[in-house]
Amino acid sequence: RYGQAETDHQIGAATGLAYTQAGGDTLSIEVSLSKGTGKLTLTGKLGDVMKESAKAAFSYIRSRTDELKIEPDFHEKYDVHIHVPEGATPKDGPSAGITMATALVSALTNRPVRKEVGMTGEITLRGRVLPIGGLKEKSLSAHRAGLTTILMPAENEKDLEEIPDSIKEDLNFVKVKHLDEVLDQALLPPNEDE
Amino acid sequence: RYGQAETDHQIGAATGLAYTQAGGDTLSIEVSLSKGTGKLTLTGKLGDVMKESAKAAFSYIRSRTDELKIEPDFHEKYDVHIHVPEGATPKDGPSAGITMATALVSALTNRPVRKEVGMTGEITLRGRVLPIGGLKEKSLSAHRAGLTTILMPAENEKDLEEIPDSIKEDLNFVKVKHLDEVLDQALLPPNEDE
Amino acid sequence: RYGQAETDHQIGAATGLAYTQAGGDTLSIEVSLSKGTGKLTLTGKLGDVMKESAKAAFSYIRSRTDELKIEPDFHEKYDVHIHVPEGATPKDGPSAGITMATALVSALTNRPVRKEVGMTGEITLRGRVLPIGGLKEKSLSAHRAGLTTILMPAENEKDLEEIPDSIKEDLNFVKVKHLDEVLDQALLPPNEDE
Amino acid sequence: RYGQAETDHQIGAATGLAYTQAGGDTLSIEVSLSKGTGKLTLTGKLGDVMKESAKAAFSYIRSRTDELKIEPDFHEKYDVHIHVPEGATPKDGPSAGITMATALVSALTNRPVRKEVGMTGEITLRGRVLPIGGLKEKSLSAHRAGLTTILMPAENEKDLEEIPDSIKEDLNFVKVKHLDEVLDQALLPPNEDE
Amino acid sequence: RYGQAETDHQIGAATGLAYTQAGGDTLSIEVSLSKGTGKLTLTGKLGDVMKESAKAAFSYIRSRTDELKIEPDFHEKYDVHIHVPEGATPKDGPSAGITMATALVSALTNRPVRKEVGMTGEITLRGRVLPIGGLKEKSLSAHRAGLTTILMPAENEKDLEEIPDSIKEDLNFVKVKHLDEVLDQALLPPNEDE
Amino acid sequence: RYGQAETDHQIGAATGLAYTQAGGDTLSIEVSLSKGTGKLTLTGKLGDVMKESAKAAFSYIRSRTDELKIEPDFHEKYDVHIHVPEGATPKDGPSAGITMATALVSALTNRPVRKEVGMTGEITLRGRVLPIGGLKEKSLSAHRAGLTTILMPAENEKDLEEIPDSIKEDLNFVKVKHLDEVLDQALLPPNEDE
Ligand SMILES: [Ca+2]
Ligand SMILES: [Ca+2]
Ligand SMILES: [Ca+2]
Numbered sequence A, B, C, D, E, F: 001r002y003g004q005a006e007t008d009h010q011i012g013a014a015t016g017l018a019y020t021q022a023g024g025d026t027l028s029i030e031v032s033l034s035k036g037t038g039k040l041t042l043t044g045k046l047g048d049v050m051k052e053s054a055k056a057a058f059s060y061i062r063s064r065t066d067e068l069k070i071e072p073d074f075h076e077k078y079d080v081h082i083h084v085p086e087g088a089t090p091k092d093g094p095s096a097g098i099t100m101a102t103a104l105v106s107a108l109t110n111r112p113v114r115k116e117v118g119m120t121g122e123i124t125l126r127g128r129v130l131p132i133g134g135l136k137e138k139s140l141s142a143h144r145a146g147l148t149t150i151l152m153p154a155e156n157e158k159d160l161e162e163i164p165d166s167i168k169e170d171l172n173f174v175k176v177k178h179l180d181e182v183l184d185q186a187l188l189p190p191n192e193d194e
């Protein structure tokens, strides 16, 4: 399934783009909520920077519950687990920040994530989207995986030049400056039937 | 007893398949529940990846208590201990994920695990079963141990080619994509007599 | 956006000046408050000295809630997250002390931070501003970023000699001895409209 | 006193057999209960495997309070301290598992441990007794210490061949598969007079 | 400001004397109290010995609240932060013990510390003052800083021989055996006007 | 003061005997109680074995409150701090066990420790006194310090041969097997006047 787009719109799971020495790869970010007391668990052999990035995404969402239509006290009523399969592969860096934020909001609002969307970008506590590295390699892997829309930091615009035209024909690159734009692009309306 | 199948269907214990430099081995995953306050203890000289895998299995189960017919607040009423004997042998990797999930569900539902079943597969927070390595060596050790059914990730189908026909005659390989299928295959109805 | 001044007066974000082997840089300090129980989270690949500096800023503010017109029990009602993007860049040293204090007070009083102000200085538990290193390099980066006012420790006055006149023409250097002066210079009146 | 059998049947203390590079040795496992809140303290320069073994013994007992006639909520009402003198000697390995379990049950049930009994065996969460190493050396040290009964894992039966007949004449080797058998052999009826 | 005496009598701040490879130095110990739940925070790049010294000072004060006229339950009602600027300079050793105790008592009793007093000495749990090293170098730095009274351990009396007469003319050396004497010498009556 | 006997019978302080590469030394063990919630703090640059020894002493006392005439719930009402000056000197080993136990019982019962008594011996959870090393060197330092009674493990009897007659004339060696004997020898009746 990895290296492929999701076959359904998923709640609580979003597709990120990773860049390693071996090239680009897609990675799935999974969020699980259970009744609890506000514990945040982060797994998937994540490095310190990636864990901090998850905490920044989490704090941003906590501070914006009104605007995001999330229960204001969700973090006291649920335990939140963010996992990034494949569990044996080390992962690090801040560029999954907006993907983790998207998966979190999806899980908390019951809004599915569009299956054809991949994304990459550091998130800040104010929801800003900061630039990332490896856009070319990430785009190639997104293409291979069958994704059709890539959400990327506006500040990475210059990196689009390096991307082959054949890829640009198939992939819709959407430049974003703030998480609000990410969520608008990536999330569907709430799923009522669970 | 190790290197052998269980002699009885056990509650709270499932048989996994490990792959080490020394070849394949079977390993027993034990789960013990006691009245408590939700503490999760992991022992048996487990590496970080294996511990994270246990947490993923645990979170998956917590988020699916309705479907699995488990008390929704079990994690607040019990302490859960997952142990993997033999305690002096280091163990790591994500491939025991579905075995840990199965032993947990068995302990929580009072459903015995079929003694003739061994299994291997990474689990994700959504219950998906991801591919693993060493299927050939694991199958040989399962055969030696007298198991007759092997639950394996569907994505490992190609690895079946490498397995000798003599083994395939004795072992029933069942390809699974989701933990639901694992539980259907591995668990018996609840044991009422305790 | 980095290497640039803020485009708006921000609540809960202040601009500091960093000095690394690669020269000077501006850095944004972000503070996020959420309903909580008093947990302080520090992220952004911060070294121990920088984390301790944040704690000193935090304790100073806690001990001066009356004078700063902050709810006396804010630290019991909110969780506070201080983050310093860019998350992959290691940061350390005590010179962001007054910037962290300013961002904290801004978030707690709803007073925006003037977007044209950058600052550098160690803070003590009594709110004193101690001298820092690299004022020249920091000033050059502040200039490049379009800032117009620099708050600097009074004890660094002698370092002004090394700064080129062309920079001094554009930058207003304000010497400060205590955080009270920093806050007077950096903060606007409370923003009422949120 | 070490290197000797106990001079009285003790409550909360059992004699194990250790195997080190220097040969076999006896070691005393002590358990102390005090009114508390369920804290488990492990001391005596114990390695990680030995600590995990203690936790497995503890969880087994917690999950079997009914059968063992122990107060079901003992772990919430007492703090439990397991100590292995001599405090300067490093100790590790899983083979003291059944000894720790026996000392714990003794302390919790007020049943003295027979002073002439030594034991060795790994314990699992289901109370099974797994094989250990160094039975020969352990037996020699048990003999020197004046013990007369050795409880050993049934799976170690083959190792009895290596033990000199002179030792076998003095020592009664009892093969055990489950902790229930260990407790039957090692514990006397409850001591009523404290 | 460092390397200088305080310009005012301070509440919650006392001047210690440090001895490093680079010679002697004065250092300021700051204490901040905020409403809280008894947390003790120690910052300023302090080594383990210096942190333990702070804990000893803290415990001594907690055990002597009656004699010191401190609220008996202060440690449950306040969080206490002890900070030693300059935050980037590593500091260690037990000789700041009495300085930390003095700053703590000052903060807890609202009694200012005389600005002309510097001090050095290890503290024990019984309030005894133990000898320290580097008295000569410490005295030179105290002199440079404009201090006029030095509180020193009585057991260091012999070290006074090494101190130049020119220094002895300006500095009043007061030998102390117990913290009671330190507090008598260093603290002014309570400041009523806050 | 170190290297000397106490000048008064102290409550909450006992004199131990240490053995280092530099020879023997006396060391003072201090115990401070403050109203609290049962926290045990151990300071004085203590190694792991010495910390575990303190915990064993503490657990022994907790389990024997009736016999020792100590409030049964003392560990819930007080915080206990054990400190071993001089804070910069590393200390380790189990031989201060009975000294720590004695200082603890002294503090908890208000019974002064005889100032002329020094002691050495490992303690177990059952209050047994185990043998130690360096009795000769310890005795010489005790003699130098002006102590007149040494409590030593009965199992170290053979080591008395090595001690010079001139020392034996001045020092009264008392062999002990259990902490009860230590307390009988070392403690005076309760001090009523505080
Ligand atoms: Ca992949
Ligand atoms: Ca809000
Ligand atoms: Ca095996």
Ligand SMILES: [Ca+2]
Residues within 6 Å of the ligand: B063, B064, B065, B066, B067
């Ligand atoms: Ca559910």
Ligand SMILES: [Ca+2]
Residues within 6 Å of the ligand: C002, C003, C025, C026
């Ligand atoms: Ca930058």
Ligand SMILES: [Ca+2]
Residues within 6 Å of the ligand: C063, C064, C065, C066, C067
């Ligand atoms: Ca105030």
Ligand SMILES: [Ca+2]
Residues within 6 Å of the ligand: D002, D003, D025, D026
């Ligand atoms: Ca021994």
Ligand SMILES: [Ca+2]
Residues within 6 Å of the ligand: D063, D064, D065, D066, D067
């Ligand atoms: Ca039961």
Ligand SMILES: [Ca+2]
Residues within 6 Å of the ligand: E002, E003, E025, E026
């Ligand atoms: Ca200085």
Ligand SMILES: [Ca+2]
Residues within 6 Å of the ligand: E063, E064, E065, E066, E067
């Ligand atoms: Ca008192």
Ligand SMILES: [Ca+2]
Residues within 6 Å of the ligand: F002, F003, F025, F026
């Ligand atoms: Ca000494």
Ligand SMILES: [Ca+2]
Residues within 6 Å of the ligand: F063, F064, F065, F066, F067
């Ligand atoms: Ca008792």
